[in-house]
Amino acid sequence: MEKIIIHIPHSSTVIPEEYRGLFFLNNDELADEILRMTDRYTDDLFGSFGHKIIFPISRLVCDVERFRSEKQESMTGKGMWVCYERTSDQRTLKTVSVEHKKEILENWYDIHHKKLTLMSERALRLCNQCLIVDAHSFPSKALSYENTRRNRPDICLGTDEYHTPTGLIRQCADLFSALGYRVAVNIPFAGCLIPMKYYRKDQRVAGIMIEINRSLYMDENTGIKSEGYLTVKEDITAVLRDLIHFNT
Numbered sequence: 001m002e003k004i005i006i007h008i009p010h011s012s013t014v015i016p017e018e019y020r021g022l023f024f025l026n027n028d029e030l031a032d033e034i035l036r037m038t039d040r041y042t043d044d045l046f047g048s049f050g051h052k053i054i055f056p057i058s059r060l061v062c063d064v065e066r067f068r069s070e071k072q073e074s075m076t077g078k079g080m081w082v083c084y085e086r087t088s089d090q091r092t093l094k095t096v097s098v099e100h101k102k103e104i105l106e107n108w109y110d111i112h113h114k115k116l117t118l119m120s121e122r123a124l125r126l127c128n129q130c131l132i133v134d135a136h137s138f139p140s141k142a143l144s145y146e147n148t149r150r151n152r153p154d155i156c157l158g159t160d161e162y163h164t165p166t167g168l169i170r171q172c173a174d175l176f177s178a179l180g181y182r183v184a185v186n187i188p189f190a191g192c193l194i195p196m197k198y199y200r201k202d203q204r205v206a207g208i209m210i211e212i213n214r215s216l217y218m219d220e221n222t223g224i225k226s227e228g229y230l231t232v233k234e235d236i237t238a239v240l241r242d243l244i245h246f247n248t
């Protein structure tokens with residue numbers, strides 16, 4: 001149990017008051033962008049098992065899933081590095097000064113990553129291995145910033161060639177398939193988050209990203225939970241519970 005860490009970076013809709021003034025969007029536009037970009041309810045859907053780490057504010061203010069270095073991060077070109085400057089349809093989102101970037105990195109990004117690193121260290125100390133499940137959801141229709149508009153599965157598994165053992169991918173895919181879900185690997189989103197301390201250095205730290213198609217559990221136009229919500233939550237819990245048997 002100690003060895004499984006559930007990382008939930010995109011569930012929050014909270015824009016702290018002190019950052020609201022930086023946005024160029026009016027309240028309705030901001031609410032729409034939050035609806036499009038938030039992995040709503042993932043804190044609850046993935047919340048029944050393992051040690052959780054939930055980022056407490058919206059990704060529109062700080063996206064902890066991005067690389068800290070602007071150069072290393074592939075989304076920087078789309079204005080969607082840690083501090084987003086553009087919306088999902090590439091309109092201007094907010095003012096991002098050098099001071100603002102520094103503040104967000106130090107006060108939000110680094111604190112979150114430090115916490116995740118400490119949890120991983122603890123898992124390694126106790127179990128000599130660690131599995132970070134990167135928990136997300138995605139819209140059933142591609143947003144304009146996305147690179148691929150190919151088929152949208154029910155479940156997308158994101159993997160890293162160094163940190164995701166093949167057996168783990170198969171196990172996870174089989175578990176979801178057996179529950180009736182259409183599973184794809186690295187489509188439409190690829191990769192999974194690993195703390196920089198271990199990134200490409202220590203294979204005892206394994207990772208996999210699990211992304212749920214939002215149409216399975218919510219009305220994507222309103223953000224209201226749909227009929228399938230509880231089933232999806234139970235199925236995710238069952239899969240996570242089974243992953244305890246993985247080995248790096």
Ligand SMILES: [Zn+2]
Binds near residue numbers: 039135136137
């Ligand atoms: Zn996400």
